[in-house]
Ligand code: HEC
């Protein structure tokens with residue numbers, strides 16, 4: 617009796633009774649954690665690379681989330697090199713609405729939706745894209761893009777939707793310099809004319825003729841010009857631009873600014889960044905970003921347009 621009880625007690629106290637069992641336990645003690653780690657690693661790497669269930673971590677989703685930042689970097693870099701092409705601008709900015717037809721935006725490639733708009737002529741389309749139209753925001757909301765880049769996007773969209781627009785002439789002062797638009801304008805009109813419809817032919821020469829003054833008319837004054845722009849002006853630019861020191865164009869002076877405005881905002885900004893003659897680099901506001909300098913310029917010229 618007592619013997620049996622002892623055996624039972626012994627069994628409860630020691631699971632491992634033979635060397636074979638000991639080996640099994642030792643091996644399991646190693647193998648189980650390793651298996652768990654392998655499973656965890658596979659689980660984690662699978663969910664980041666493919667994730668059939670959740671798309672929170674897919675490359676596309678990440679791209680989409682960082683898009684404004686990445687897009688901006690890209691633009692800053694390319695600004696010093698080459699303007700963006702129409703298809704790139706379209707993908708970065710316009711596709712948000714024009715791919716699916718958000719808020720009644722005419723869809724890319726939908727000839728039916730575009731036909732009437734195309735009949736307005738390139739100039740009207742450019743104006744709508746640059747200044748906005750109803751729910752279509754000015755420049756599609758991408759105020760940092762140049763007029764030229766937006767116009768290229770319009771041409772890309774129009775031509776993918778049954779249109780036959782000419783590439784816009786590059787702005788003065790960029791690339792080939794002042795002579796480029798003057799030389800490009802006359803060639804653009806005849807080239808565009810044969811392909812265009814009757815309605816469009818009447819618009820085309822106007823497009824070419826309007827091109828040189830277009831930059832001046834199309835300069836957008838953003839609301840921040842009155843706040844951020846004014847602040848930069850009051851801390852730096854006023855020193856010369858308030859009274860016209862060293863022939864600096866005076867704030868709001870239409871006549872003084874006209875020749876500068878005619879070169880377009882991008883050229884003015886570029887000159888303000890690098891400096892020119894008595895105009896010091898960044899107008900001495902070394903801490904201001906390019907965008908803030910642009911706002912300061914907008915503030916100075918808003919009453920000179
Ligand atoms: C937030 C949405 C949105 C974005 C982004 C957007 N558009 Fe639009 N777009 C619209 C809407 C809505 C219309 C239709 C406006 C109307 O006719 O009332 C439109 C119309 C247009 C038209 C036709 C205008 C006309 O006169 O018929 C052009 C050209 C155009 N967009 C170009 C662009 C370009 C170029 C971009 C990118 C730089 C862009 N859009 C980005 C919403 C957008």
Ligand code: HEC
Pocket residue numbers: 848849852853854855856857861862863864865876879883884885887888892893894895896898899900901909912913
């Ligand atoms: C020390 C004086 C001085 C200060 C400070 C100054 N400017 Fe100027 N700026 C000038 C002069 C002089 C010119 C005319 C340059 C020329 O045409 O040769 C000029 C011209 C310009 C132009 C026209 C450039 C062009 O040729 O297209 C812009 C834009 C401009 N300034 C912006 C600014 C901004 C923005 C600030 C402040 C952040 C600023 N300036 C501060 C003296 C100054």
